[in-house]
Amino acid sequence: MMNIDLKKSKAVTGAAAVANAMRQIEPHVVAAYPITPQTPIVEYFAKFVADGVVRTEMIPVESEHSAMSAVVGAAAAGARAMTATSANGLALMHEIVYIAASSRLPIVMPVVNRALSGPINIHCDHSDAMAERDSGWIQLYAETNQEAYDLTILAIKLAEHEDVRLPVMVNLDGFILSHGVEPVEFLSDEVVKEFVGKPKKVYPLLDTENPVTYGPLDLYDYYFEHKRQQVEAMEHAKKLFPRVAEEFEKISGRKYDFVEPYKLDDAEYVMVALGSTNSTIKYVVDWMREEGFKVGALKIWMFRPFPKEKIQYYLNGRKAVVVLDRAASFGAEAPLYEAVKSALYEATIRPRLGSYVYGLGGRDIVPEHIRKAFMDAIEGNLLVDEQRYLGLRE
Amino acid sequence: MALKGWKEIPIGGVIDEPGKSREYHTGTWRVLRPVVNLDKCTHCMLCWLYCPDMAIEITTNEKNRPQMVGFMYDYCKGCGLCADVCPVNAIEMKPETEFLKE
Ligand code: SF4
Numbered sequence: 001m002m003n004i005d006l007k008k009s010k011a012v013t014g015a016a017a018v019a020n021a022m023r024q025i026e027p028h029v030v031a032a033y034p035i036t037p038q039t040p041i042v043e044y045f046a047k048f049v050a051d052g053v054v055r056t057e058m059i060p061v062e063s064e065h066s067a068m069s070a071v072v073g074a075a076a077a078g079a080r081a082m083t084a085t086s087a088n089g090l091a092l093m094h095e096i097v098y099i100a101a102s103s104r105l106p107i108v109m110p111v112v113n114r115a116l117s118g119p120i121n122i123h124c125d126h127s128d129a130m131a132e133r134d135s136g137w138i139q140l141y142a143e144t145n146q147e148a149y150d151l152t153i154l155a156i157k158l159a160e161h162e163d164v165r166l167p168v169m170v171n172l173d174g175f176i177l178s179h180g181v182e183p184v185e186f187l188s189d190e191v192v193k194e195f196v197g198k199p200k201k202v203y204p205l206l207d208t209e210n211p212v213t214y215g216p217l218d219l220y221d222y223y224f225e226h227k228r229q230q231v232e233a234m235e236h237a238k239k240l241f242p243r244v245a246e247e248f249e250k251i252s253g254r255k256y257d258f259v260e261p262y263k264l265d266d267a268e269y270v271m272v273a274l275g276s277t278n279s280t281i282k283y284v285v286d287w288m289r290e291e292g293f294k295v296g297a298l299k300i301w302m303f304r305p306f307p308k309e310k311i312q313y314y315l316n317g318r319k320a321v322v323v324l325d326r327a328a329s330f331g332a333e334a335p336l337y338e339a340v341k342s343a344l345y346e347a348t349i350r351p352r353l354g355s356y357v358y359g360l361g362g363r364d365i366v367p368e369h370i371r372k373a374f375m376d377a378i379e380g381n382l383l384v385d386e387q388r389y390l391g392l393r394e
Numbered sequence: 395m396a397l398k399g400w401k402e403i404p405i406g407g408v409i410d411e412p413g414k415s416r417e418y419h420t421g422t423w424r425v426l427r428p429v430v431n432l433d434k435c436t437h438c439m440l441c442w443l444y445c446p447d448m449a450i451e452i453t454t455n456e457k458n459r460p461q462m463v464g465f466m467y468d469y470c471k472g473c474g475l476c477a478d479v480c481p482v483n484a485i486e487m488k489p490e491t492e493f494l495k496e
């Protein structure tokens with residue numbers, strides 16, 4: 001777990017942590033439309049703009065579709081551009097989310113995860129981000145407010161790397177992180193500014209000496225080649241992420257990776273999850289370890305590109321692996337479970353697998369639920385491909 | 395135009411040279427071919443104005459007035475707009491199959 005120096009930290013919400021990362025990054029352009037629970041990020045940032053703390057051009061657009069379109073335009077022009085959204089806002093952006101990735105524009109967007117309608121719900125789950133998992137964006141997931149802050153800064157460098165040039169979603173759980181107060185150790189403005197540096201411009205529209213066209217018609221003769229390039233860029237993101245994480249560690253002392261193992265050394269039963277639930281899982285791991293159970297956890301920091309090799313490395317040979325999904329895939333396996341299961345196809349000693357969907361629409365997940373899933377694994381009570389539910393009323 | 399591999403082209407579908415559409419022969423899309431009857435044509439230039447691919451070939455006469463000459467079939471995609479707007483019906487759209495032997 002991340003060690004945070006409480007003397008150097010401030011108690012802030014995830015939204016304030018992210019907004020301050022954005023203040024320190026000071027992008028040229030932020031275009032955003034408010035949506036619960038992303039709203040405080042935009043409110044804080046708009047105040048920074050109004051107070052003259054940042055020189056960012058803030059565009060208060062009329063919808064999320066326009067927000068993403070405006071940052072696409074700005075990024076194509078050569079600007080560093082950011083936005084933030086949640087749930088239905090992300091869904092409304094959907095068309096342009098793909099265009100941002102396929103135009104290879106390194107936009108960084110905090111996504112405050114919230115259930116997609118309907119029925120309408122404003123609370124946390126990962127259905128919004130999962131609906132974009134094949135959009136060509138890199139997806140990072142934060143467990144804590146500290147991570148939401150750190151990953152936002154780190155994402156700029158990863159996105160803008162000349163061998164990557166892909167947009168990044170920094171996911172943080174709605175309300176749980178966005179509105180929950182936790183200690184966050186901030187870097188100094190100078191350190192962040194130096195870390196992110198000046199954006200490297202690739203084919204900027206404003207370079208009138210070298211005119212370029214963005215978004216032309218791309219038919220059966222070249223579209224496929226451009227998609228192949230996107231596949232390659234994701235591979236590059238995988239190669240370069242450890243280097244960017246290392247550079248970030250140098251300025252912060254905090255170490256990031258594709259995944260975070262927790263008490264895995266001798267663990268026979270491992271739980272895999274995204275986001276803030278990992279804190280609860282770690283608590284349960286500690287609790288069950290006191291009782292002598294060999295349990296551990298594997299947190300996924302990077303979901304796209306999916307770190308298949310790390311999954312194999314950490315999970316090969318375990319007795320059982322339980323995957324927790326805060327999203328369902330109707331008519332198929334839950335997204336994280338599906339990815340983990342597929343990664344383990346090539347494992348030499350495949351663990352037994354369990355799939356648990358939890359927390360939809362903000363349904364609370366409590367230590368007893370997690371313990372129950374661990375106990376199913378320990379007692380040999382896992383049925384492959386039987387999707388189970390934590391916290392659901394029968 | 396020889397097609398390039400994925401490692402040889404700019405990322406993001408960006409076109410990094412101006413005027414490249416000249417190299418792109420939209421004429422390969424054509425199913426119907428416009429054919430003009432110059433005896434009927436009044437050289438009003440409506441077809442030239444409306445053609446979305448600038449595929450109407452023109453010249454100027456001794457009085458420096460524009461004259462319809464025909465079509466640049468490398469670029470004419472066969473949309474039929476010219477035939478539609480021609481006020482004297484001087485343009486006929488004919489199936490490409492009629493020209494297969496050429
Ligand atoms: S058919 Fe269409 S593309 Fe061809 S010359 Fe007429 S208007 Fe232009």
Ligand code: SF4
Nearest residue numbers: 435436438439441480
């Ligand atoms: S629109 Fe018809 S009449 Fe006018 S220039 Fe074209 S072909 Fe001739």
